Amino acid sequence: MSLSAKRVAVIGGGPAGLMAAERLSEAGAQVDVFDAMPSVGRKFLMAGRGGLNLTHSEPAEPFLARFGDRARFVQPWLQIMDGAGLRDWAHALGIQTFVGSSGRVFPQEMKAAPLLRAWLARLRGQGVRFHMRHRWLGWRGDKLDVDMPGVDSSGVDSPGVDSSNEDSTGLHVLRFATPEGEARHAADAVVLALGGGSWAKLGSDGAWVPDLQTQGVPVAPLRPANCGFDVDWSDHFRSRYAGQPVKSVSMACGGPARQGEFVISGTGIEGSLVYALSASLRDRIETDGSVVAMLDLAPDWPHQKVMAAVTHPRGARSMSSHLQSRLGLTGVKAGLLRECASAEDFKDPERLGRRIKALPLTLRRARPIDEAISTAGGVAFEGLTAGLMLKAMPGVFCVGEMLDWEAPTGGYLLTACMASGASGAAGVIDFLKAQA
Numbered sequence: 001m002s003l004s005a006k007r008v009a010v011i012g013g014g015p016a017g018l019m020a021a022e023r024l025s026e027a028g029a030q031v032d033v034f035d036a037m038p039s040v041g042r043k044f045l046m047a048g049r050g051g052l053n054l055t056h057s058e059p060a061e062p063f064l065a066r067f068g069d070r071a072r073f074v075q076p077w078l079q080i081m082d083g084a085g086l087r088d089w090a091h092a093l094g095i096q097t098f099v100g101s102s103g104r105v106f107p108q109e110m111k112a113a114p115l116l117r118a119w120l121a122r123l124r125g126q127g128v129r130f131h132m133r134h135r136w137l138g139w140r141g142d143k144l145d146v147d148m149p150g151v152d153s154s155g156v157d158s159p160g161v162d163s164s165n166e167d168s169t170g171l172h173v174l175r176f177a178t179p180e181g182e183a184r185h186a187a188d189a190v191v192l193a194l195g196g197g198s199w200a201k202l203g204s205d206g207a208w209v210p211d212l213q214t215q216g217v218p219v220a221p222l223r224p225a226n227c228g229f230d231v232d233w234s235d236h237f238r239s240r241y242a243g244q245p246v247k248s249v250s251m252a253c254g255g256p257a258r259q260g261e262f263v264i265s266g267t268g269i270e271g272s273l274v275y276a277l278s279a280s281l282r283d284r285i286e287t288d289g290s291v292v293a294m295l296d297l298a299p300d301w302p303h304q305k306v307m308a309a310v311t312h313p314r315g316a317r318s319m320s321s322h323l324q325s326r327l328g329l330t331g332v333k334a335g336l337l338r339e340c341a342s343a344e345d346f347k348d349p350e351r352l353g354r355r356i357k358a359l360p361l362t363l364r365r366a367r368p369i370d371e372a373i374s375t376a377g378g379v380a381f382e383g384l385t386a387g388l389m390l391k392a393m394p395g396v397f398c399v400g401e402m403l404d405w406e407a408p409t410g411g412y413l414l415t416a417c418m419a420s421g422a423s424g425a426a427g428v429i430d431f432l433k434a435q436a
């Protein structure tokens with residue numbers, strides 16, 4: 001059955017909303033995409049600055065495990081579009097991809113702009129209409145009041161124009177703030193793809209949370225994910241090492257240690273190794289007020305070898321030059337040892353050796369959500385049907401980062417956002433067909 005007589009409003013032009021728009025327009029629906037910003041895909045373009053890690057090449061099982069206890073909700077999305085499917089999709093847009101040494105997948109050009117350009121051209125070619133600078137304000141009631149002034153029942157937004165004289169019922173009436181004043185738009189179904197709450201300047205500010213809660217939708221509080229953490233650095237350490245990478249180090253927080261690198265910031269630590277552990281670090285801080293991350297400054301050196309090196313007689317040499325010559329411990333790593341080990345540790349080579357393999361670093365707070373790469377929390381799955389429709393609002397679907405899941409960096413975020421967009425579109429199609 002063609003959906004050509006059906007109008008679907010997609011609010012939010014990030015990767016999740018654009019994927020929903022693509023699938024819906026392919027199914028024949030008239031799709032209107034609304035976004036508060038002057039252009040769509042701003043966070044997607046920002047992701048492109050880091051090379052645009054589209055997805056990950058690892059097998060399905062470990063891939064799914066990245067979503068933790070939300071994996072069972074994400075699994076059906078990935079059955080519709082997994083990492084391989086996403087690569088095929090990019091290739092069909094003329095964007096070749098490659099697998100990096102870590103298994104992460106990037107576009108050949110390591111940029112988001114060419115992909116977004118090709119994608120938007122295809123969407124426009126499919127008849128998708130874009131309405132920029134349209135900030136969604138909420139609903140005028142759940143359903144269309146046919147005599148309501150200012151509603152454009154034809155589906156095209158027209159601020160202040162009364163064109164509501166057609167016999168339409170059961171439509172969702174959406175309100176938007178536009179530079180020309182408030183506009184309303186009527187649709188048979190609505191896809192909300194409003195993003196999380198980080199990097200508000202790119203459009204996703206989490207302002208939708210109270211709007212949905214008012215409608216009876218369960219929403220878990222938005223929290224920073226893939227974020228940095230505050231450390232009470234001494235002024236001396238901060239002034240010497242802020243901005244410096246700490247390379248090949250391992251970090252543990254309760255669970256198994258992970259090896260990688262992070263960066264010293266003016267306020268604490270950030271970077272890929274920190275992001276990988278950030279969910280458990282954040283949760284421990286929420287429970288206990290702070291968390292101690294254990295660093296191994298010499299992860300490639302077995303414990304015995306470190307102990308032998310540190311306890312080796314050093315003669316008249318200072319401990320710093322001893323550690324430098326025996327262990328290669330210099331620069332920021334040596335600075336971290338000075339910052340986090342005690343004076344007693346430095347007096348006792350055995351204690352110092354143990355500290356090099358297990359250096360406690362106290363993290364005080366997660367950095368504010370606006371600085372985070374992504375957001376945890378959001379629309380709770382208990383409030384959604386399997387087709388991602390809000391149980392409290394039939395005909396309204398939610399996709400992307402605004403749902404209550406999180407994942408580490410590595411391409412899992414974009415994959416799940418786009419896959420949920422495709423999955424939500426399938427839900428919309430089923431809903432509209434059932435109504436026909």
Ligand SMILES: Cc1cc2nc3c(=O)[nH]c(=O)nc-3n(C[C@H](O)[C@H](O)[C@H](O)COP(=O)(O)OP(=O)(O)OC[C@H]3O[C@@H](n4cnc5c(N)ncnc54)[C@H](O)[C@@H]3O)c2cc1C
Binds near residue numbers: 401
């Ligand atoms: C610096 C950075 C780098 C990243 N790099 C990667 C990466 O390499 N790989 C990866 O997988 N992920 C990466 N991410 C995460 C990824 O970009 C996001 O998870 C993804 O963009 C979320 O998609 P989304 O469509 O759900 O929401 P968004 O992309 O946030 O889009 C939401 C859209 O909704 C619009 N909107 C919000 N409220 C309203 C409203 N009231 N009315 C109208 N429009 C509204 C916004 O303007 C925005 O356009 C990165 C994120 C950041 C910040």
